Amino acid sequence: MNRESKQSMSVAPLTVSGMTVAYQKKPVVEDVSFTLPEGKLVALIGPNGAGKSTLLKATLGLVPAIAGEVSIYGDTYKKMRSRVGYVPQRESVDWDFPTDALDVVMMGRYGHLGWIKRPGRKEKELAMDTLEKVGMADYARRQISQLSGGQQQRVFLARALAQEADLYFMDEPFAGVDAATEKAIIALLVELKKAGKTVLVVHHDLSTVEEYFDHVLLLNKKLIAAGPVETTFTPELLHETYGGKLAIVSASGRQTLVGEQ
């Protein structure tokens, strides 16, 4: 533990360099390079179709990149896989699949279990613990189609927590969730940060960026800027990211930014 934390002190949790991804001919993510600081909550923001999900997926090797390198804790993703947790966009799966919340969370342990072996008592307990953490313990045996959108999101989050990773990728965890879930997720992010974990979150609500995050990446096909919220989350850079699609509304003395959805 000690040795590990010392080692990761010197190495950034994630370094992406020259990442370029294309689905058809035109690249949707172009020459993106950045380094994530350790133990921070990082927001990845940009307009719809900016390539945020694509950048995340390419980093995780879920879609092929035409160029670019990824280093996780100083090594390849393949080797560092067990230190990475992933929360996909909620719409990416069929919620009518015959399974319950607890079972989905246990999937977070499959990577550690290896082939053929079934999850046992230990995995079940861990899964129950993580469900508890996201306030879903009462729903453990509920079929997943019978959960609300916010509850489904919490189940996905619990599954990522069950991975017991050090670096987390979350794609729009706040999309379409109720206020209670948003609070629960934020509390959890803060807890992860306290434990020294690094979290990269695709986020679209500009009004909460300053409140929730330490660090931002501004993306619109290319990386516009990356850095601490105080210096990077500025009206000028946001304008550059969103182009004309951004309205800046000043309300009650506090600047509020509204991205076009």
Next chain:
Amino acid sequence: MLDWLISLWSDPNTRWILMGCTLLGLGSGVIGSFTFLRRESLLGDTLAHAALPGVCIAFMLHEVKSASLFLIGALAAGIAAVLCVSAISRLTRIKSDAAMGIVLTFFFGIGTVMLTHIQHSGSGSQSGLDKYLFGQAAAMVTSDVYTLMGVSVLLVAAAILLFKEFKLVSFDPGFARGIGLPVSLLEHAMLILTTVAVAAGIQAVGVVLVAALLITPAAAARYWTHRLPVMLAFAGLFGALSGASGAAISTLGGSIPTGPVTVLAATLLFVISMLLAPERGLVAKTLRHRSMKANYARSAAERSALNPAEGGNSK
């Protein structure tokens, strides 16, 4: 009726065929559950129809009728069909469902032409190859039944051993890839197992209808449970029952083909499930809705009785 069942069992030949078809239904139902959940139902149909030219070519090459030889022919043709589908949807703007429709009918067309040719040639007329359209379980010999048994064991064993992996790849392939599962390998494994199930089933059920043995039991099983292991068990059971009834009724004599009877049995089980399953079934849903309505009406009436002013207002 009872006499008939006893006579089925006492004739060793019929007993074998009955066992073969039951096991085939079991294996197809189990592996078909994954096909169904991955929304690839049309794929089973494509594989089945594509098998016909494979079987015909296998026969033309060797001039013998053997289940294991035909299995290989059907497998090869199925793989060729799948490659065609993926090439079409990759190289053109045609979506994969349309690509499957094209490939399915094309292969079946070729197969029908070949079949007609074989029927009219010397050795072919007594080959009984036409039975491959709708299936004739009674024509199976012991070695065919052994092949079916081996296939069923393979299908069920794969579904049990790789249960966790198949489940994750079917539910969330992105996450599966993220944790390092070889997703495309597993997807191909499922595809091959589906092809094996189809290829093994065509002698008994026929190319036209064998896909129903993959999908209908799974669709019926989905009504009974929210848990995947239970669903697999139900699908296997329904498949086995369908296969058994198909075999039993077609041995009644005459020339009742096994396939249609098997499919009718599977469909009957599906209709029963759709209507009577607890929770998800139509009857349970209607009853639940009614009692909720009644409860609501009662409590609304109680409220307005307690507070007459409000009741008057709502008029």
